[in-house]
Amino acid sequence: MSHHPDQVLSDLKAGKYAPVYFLQGEESFYIDQISDFIEENCLPEAERGFNQTIMYGKDANMSQIITNARRFPMMAERQLVIVKEAKEIPDLNKEEGQKLLMDYLDNPVPSTVLVFAHKHKKVDGRKPLSKALSKKALLVTTTKLRDYELPGWIEGYVKSKGLSINYPSVQMLAEYIGTNLERLSNEIGKVAINLKEGEQITEDHIQKYVGINKDYNVFELQKAISSRDVVKANRIVNYFSANIRAHSIIPMIALLYSYYTKLLLVHSAKDKSDSGLARAIGVPPFVVKEYKMAASHYALPKVMQNVSHLREADLRSKGVNSGAIKEEEVLKELVFKLMH
Secondary structure (H helix, E strand, O other): OEOOHHHHHHHHHOOOOOOEEEEEEOOHHHHHHHHHHHHHHOOOHHHHHHHEEEEEHHHOOHHHHHHHHHOOOOOOOOEEEEEEOHHHOOOOOOHHHHHHHHHHHHOOOOOEEEEEEEEOEOOOOOOHHHHHHHHHOEEEEEOOOOHHHHHHHHHHHHHHOOOEEOHHHHHHHHHHHOOOHHHHHHHHHHHHOOOOOOOEEOHHHHHHHHOOOOOOOHHHHHHHHHOOOHHHHHHHHHHHHHOHHHOOHHHHHHHHHHHHHHHHHHHHOOOOOHHHHHHHHOOOHHHHHHHHHHHHHOOHHHHHHHHHHHHHHHHHHOOOOOOOOOHHHHHHHHHHHHHO
């Protein structure tokens, strides 16, 4: 079975090491986290010269890897063998290479920690090797986060740094950085290094250390549209239009589209309580009042009309039926149509 990366890291921090780690999948962030932790902590620095071997998949076939793994440590409790870029091992997908690894899994050397960092891909699940890894190695299989999982991930990661974060800041990071966990963790790190333990990350911190403008962003635009604040909406649209290269319209349309589809759910929900609406549209209960207010400003027919305006703008922003119209013109026209 595949183990959760957080559990693996917590065992490693407690000094529990397995004989063989096989780290695979699309999300390289966790693979790097685990293999980097092992590389930095498995052996004391003085022992690394003799007892740590770093190999690269394209330069190492399975028999060389297993030969290294079968060595015994010199004047130390254990040795470490890490295979980076393991999906490039030339015979990993061939029968003889797989057999060598499966034979080793049957009888691993207890004083060796062997780590395969197999990024961006999984081993073929139909092959016997996949079953052997699942039973006899410590297997971690990672998948890319979905957009809706991002807020929870950001909150958890910030908490692991001994900080908390408010909801608008979570939204800003999720929207502007997306599901690139490596970049997200770097940006959160930039903020964390400037705060004391227990502090809360706010929009001011995001603006100062990450560089996302707290007054002129797509969430402020969304708020202005939902409260029908025409002056504020125009101010934000003009700011974006003056610097359209840094503010692509495509993700803005996607976010506003998702917002209006949530308003459709608010209008059609049977349970209109805050907790019922929070469940229906997938937001924290304290955000629901904003959606209720927007639903009072935009009746159901107007919400449906706005969803079709957004579909049309999406096509035009991608060059369909748009002639020579510029992106900023599409944005200005769209916001006018949404609010009038």
